[in-house]
Amino acid sequence: MATNRKVRHKNMSEMNNLPVTEAYDESSIQVLEGLEAVRKRPGMYIGSTGERGLHHLVYEIVDNSIDEALAGYCDKILVELLDDGVVRVTDNGRGIPVGIHPQKNMPTVSVVFTILHAGGKFGGSGYKVSGGLHGVGASVVNALSLWLEVEVKDGKHIYHQRYEKGNIVDDLKVIGDTDKTGTTVTFKPDPTIFTDTTHYDYETLLTRLREQAFLNAGIRIVLKDERSDTETPDREDDLCFEGGIRSYVEYLLEKSKKDRLNNEVIYLSGEGKDSTAEIALLWSTGYDSKILSFANTIHTADGGTHESAFKTSLARVVNKYGRAFKFLKDNDNNLKGDDINEGLVAVVSVKLTDAQFESQTKAKLGNTAIGTLVNNIVADKMYQYLEDHPAEAKIILDKSIASSNAREAAQKARDLQRNKSGIGGKSRMPEKLTDCISNDPTKTEIFIVEGDSAGGSAVEGRNSTYQAILPLWGKMLNVEKARVDKVYGNDKLTPVIVALGTGIAENFDINKLRYDKVVIMADADVDGSHIRTLLLTFFFRYMPELIETGHIYLAQPPLYRISKGKQHFDAFTDEEKAVYIEKLGGNADVQRYKGLGEMNPEQLWETTLDPETRTMLRVTMADAALADETFSILMGEEVEPRRKFIEENAIYATDLDI
Ligand code: 1YM
Numbered sequence: 001m002a003t004n005r006k007v008r009h010k011n012m013s014e015m016n017n018l019p020v021t022e023a024y025d026e027s028s029i030q031v032l033e034g035l036e037a038v039r040k041r042p043g044m045y046i047g048s049t050g051e052r053g054l055h056h057l058v059y060e061i062v063d064n065s066i067d068e069a070l071a072g073y074c075d076k077i078l079v080e081l082l083d084d085g086v087v088r089v090t091d092n093g094r095g096i097p098v099g100i101h102p103q104k105n106m107p108t109v110s111v112v113f114t115i116l117h118a119g120g121k122f123g124g125s126g127y128k129v130s131g132g133l134h135g136v137g138a139s140v141v142n143a144l145s146l147w148l149e150v151e152v153k154d155g156k157h158i159y160h161q162r163y164e165k166g167n168i169v170d171d172l173k174v175i176g177d178t179d180k181t182g183t184t185v186t187f188k189p190d191p192t193i194f195t196d197t198t199h200y201d202y203e204t205l206l207t208r209l210r211e212q213a214f215l216n217a218g219i220r221i222v223l224k225d226e227r228s229d230t231e232t233p234d235r236e237d238d239l240c241f242e243g244g245i246r247s248y249v250e251y252l253l254e255k256s257k258k259d260r261l262n263n264e265v266i267y268l269s270g271e272g273k274d275s276t277a278e279i280a281l282l283w284s285t286g287y288d289s290k291i292l293s294f295a296n297t298i299h300t301a302d303g304g305t306h307e308s309a310f311k312t313s314l315a316r317v318v319n320k321y322g323r324a325f326k327f328l329k330d331n332d333n334n335l336k337g338d339d340i341n342e343g344l345v346a347v348v349s350v351k352l353t354d355a356q357f358e359s360q361t362k363a364k365l366g367n368t369a370i371g372t373l374v375n376n377i378v379a380d381k382m383y384q385y386l387e388d389h390p391a392e393a394k395i396i397l398d399k400s401i402a403s404s405n406a407r408e409a410a411q412k413a414r415d416l417q418r419n420k421s422g423i424g425g426k427s428r429m430p431e432k433l434t435d436c437i438s439n440d441p442t443k444t445e446i447f448i449v450e451g452d453s454a455g456g457s458a459v460e461g462r463n464s465t466y467q468a469i470l471p472l473w474g475k476m477l478n479v480e481k482a483r484v485d486k487v488y489g490n491d492k493l494t495p496v497i498v499a500l501g502t503g504i505a506e507n508f509d510i511n512k513l514r515y516d517k518v519v520i521m522a523d524a525d526v527d528g529s530h531i532r533t534l535l536l537t538f539f540f541r542y543m544p545e546l547i548e549t550g551h552i553y554l555a556q557p558p559l560y561r562i563s564k565g566k567q568h569f570d571a572f573t574d575e576e577k578a579v580y581i582e583k584l585g586g587n588a589d590v591q592r593y594k595g596l597g598e599m600n601p602e603q604l605w606e607t608t609l610d611p612e613t614r615t616m617l618r619v620t621m622a623d624a625a626l627a628d629e630t631f632s633i634l635m636g637e638e639v640e641p642r643r644k645f646i647e648e649n650a651i652y653a654t655d656l657d658i
Contacts, residue, residue, distance in 0.1 A: 060137030
């Protein structure tokens with residue numbers, strides 16, 4: 001930055017608290033070295049010279065306006081995108097002071113833009129907050145701009161100064177009169193530094209500025225696209241949220257497309273020594289949790305003391321309330337953080353002097369005292385909130401307990417699965433399975449048969465090359481009463497899981513399916529319908545792909561055998577029975593099959609197993625919408641709609657496979 005030698009302000013040369021010196025040349029070199037360092041290693045100061053770094057320049061300038069707003073002197077910030085990669089930021093604050101800086105002996109505004117301040121966001125450990133060190137980023141932006149112009153209105157005059165690559169190119173001049181106050185900074189990022197791109201993305205800026213508007217309630221930030229070659233011509237967003245982080249939580253909820261569980265956003269706040277903390281939270285019907293934390297309006301993507309204090313303390317409070325108000329019984333386990341956080345949407349925002357950022361990305365807050373503050377706020381105020389709002393508290397506890405139940409059931413099923421399958425080698429097959437000889441999964445079939453006696457006949461009557469038989473228990477537990485999580489944890493289903501080989505839920509892998517057709521073979525009576533219901537519910541919830549890909553079938557054993565002499569027909573309905581009787585000339589013999597268990601192996605083969613003569617129904621998913629509805633009904637607390645659904649859909653079978 002050799003051109004800096006032209007700079008005429010001899011005292012601007014003093015930097016980093018060097019004493020004022022007459023040694024103009026030498027000390028001015030040190031100034032130059034200040035901004036030269038920024039140009040040499042821009043990444044150290046703005047994180048990167050890519051798209052992120054480019055956008056960061058805008059945030060640095062806007063930050064100064066926000067500080068002015070937080071100090072109470074400014075209520076509007078305008079950010080304009082201009083042609084040629086130029087950005088203009090205007091605020092209506094007091095204007096950066098133009099008076100001569102007592103130590104540097106030049107206008108303070110020139111100091112702000114040409115002297116690299118210590119204690120900067122990226123240089124040191126601290127960070128400016130209101131009342132602290134202002135404008136630390138301005139000189140960095142200046143250093144990395146091809147040119148930068150500042151205009152200050154002080155209620156009387158309009159001042160102007162221009163810089164190029166960080167160097168002053170002319171003195172601060174009065175260029176007009178005004179009765180207004182404020183600061184305007186216009187700059188063009190240096191394309192030799194930002195070699196990837198110098199194009200500003202409207203959405204990226206909008207997202208960050210919106211975040212700032214949420215975090216600083218009541219400040220109005222306007223973003224305008226005035227570029228002639230832009231894809232979003234004349235686009236303008238006016239961002240002002242009186243509700244602050246409460247509005248932020250509402251916004252996040254809306255974006256998640258989930259419904260709210262709580263009627264209102266819960267807002268907690270408090271102050272400590274040199275710090276403030278505020279928290280807004282709400283539960284949605286979703287399963288994810290979205291917890292955003294900020295320190296001095298910087299997004300702490302890796303969390304830190306404030307965020308972990310919030311989570312721990314929230315879990316403690318919800319458990320304490322749950323016990324005190326008997327949502328949790330004495331011998332119930334505590335609800336886990338993950339259970340409580342399910343569906344949670346929260347924003348934690350702390351402001352503190354001397355913020356310590358940890359981790360590579362400096363996105364993690366390290367100050368321990370702020371953790372204590374957050375912890376105390378949640379412990380006192382959240383508990384108080386729950387006590388004062390029993391209806392909201394019930395919603396939160398019910399949701400957490402439901403999540404806890406589901407999580408425990410899932411864990412149990414996973415453990416079962418793990419125990420049953422040999423590690424590394426082939427899974428040990430269930431004792432009751434009579435497997436087929438072939439292991440060609442495109443040709444084989446497994447019949448899941450109700451009851452041991454029918455199982456025995458099926459084993460004898462089957463084609464042992466391709467047909468495997470798995471008998472299930474005799475008596476079913478009452479599905480109507482069983483919760484779906486019981487279906488999941490149900491020991492009786494374990495042999496099915498192991499025999500199919502696919503695993504379940506997130507471990508499901510269709511490529512491991514050991515049979516082409518999975519046939520549910522149960523009687524047409526109440527017990528049979530229970531078994532069909534249980535299995536279908538189970539497949540639907542934990543192996544839906546099996547249904548989607550058409551692997552699940554319902555065997556259709558006939559109800560009657562109509563015979564005369566050597567001729568016989570099997571009828572599946574009363575109508576069919578009538579037709580066959582007539583066909584055989586009236587006085588035919590009618591045998592009613594009471595159940596699969598009553599058929600001999602030959603009859604079973606002929607009516608139900610033989611691919612040439614049997615009738616089977618393929619189970620299909622009607623469509624995704626129905627599946628979605630099903631999910632909620634099956635998961636629902638309401639027994640009646642669930643029972644009705646299951647009843648109606650146990651005959652969920654449309655394709656005929658003969
Ligand atoms: C578009 C960018 O920088 N606004 C801005 C900056 C300052 C002030 C007002 C300001 C601060 C103070 C007193 C103070 C800054 N001043 C300084 C410094 N907008 C923009 N608006 N008067 C005015 O902090 O006491 C640094 S930033 F150091 F000169 F006071």
